[in-house]
């Protein structure tokens with residue numbers, strides 16, 4: 001699937017879905033401001049249409065009460081299901097963060113239960129895209145229906161950091177701690193070679209868990225993952241182990257409240273703020289704090305490294 005085919009699908013979808021078209025057009029007008037956090041360039045994005053995702057109630061009670069918006073029977077009539085990888089449907093995200101923004105949905109209604117290995121096939125089939133995954137407690141607004149998403153890989157600052165600093169002279173799986181950069185959180189980076197060792201590394205990466213800051217227990221739902229093909233043609237993977245679903249400010253009931261719920265794109269350097277006053281208030285220090293509360297700014301826990 002090349003850029004031309006991707007653009008064709010987006011155009012085909014938007015030509016018959018005015019509401020989605022409105023949200024795509026609005027993307028050109030929304031506020032963006034750069035926040036430099038150490039060696040990472042983050043862009044804060046004021047995106048009001050994302051409120052339903054950022055503010056989504058994802059506890060099991062609330063999930064049980066609502067109709068699953070990823071199941072085909074509940075989707076808007078205008079939404080086209082493009083056939084792509086067997087077992088999955090490719091949809092245009094009607095509430096985009098970037099002009100190319102797909103949701104890739106399992107045909108079966110089953111919960112997010114770990115990083116899908118099919119993401120490797122998806123990345124290979126669409127070398128312009130980064131395929132990414134939000135664990136059930138790491139940004140997924142539909143934790144009850146297995147899905148991943150895709151955007152153009154060129155849009156994500158974190159991927160560039162991995163490509164530049166994880167060179168082929170390093171082991172094929174490394175922690176970003178070895179980059180000697182000042183990053184707001186650490187992650188695991190892999191270069192997957194097309195051999196048996198590469199296959200083993202692929203499986204190993206898909207099994208990485210986060211560690212819950214409250215219970216101290218490993219949790220497969222506390223991860224974000226990215227799969228993409230790099231300039232040399234190798235499959236690359238980043239997994240970000242998380243320690244919390246949302247930062248404290250999300251739950252504050254005073255002036256410190258911020259509606260921010262980091263998922264994979266926020267972690268990759270696009271911090272989404274649906275509420276205008278949050279966007280106006282955000283500074284590199286506040287953003288650093290948010291990242292620190294949901295991921296590991298210091299060393300990754302021994303549990304993660306040893307596994």
Ligand SMILES: [Zn+2]
Pocket residue numbers: 068069070071108109110144145
């Ligand atoms: Zn569903």
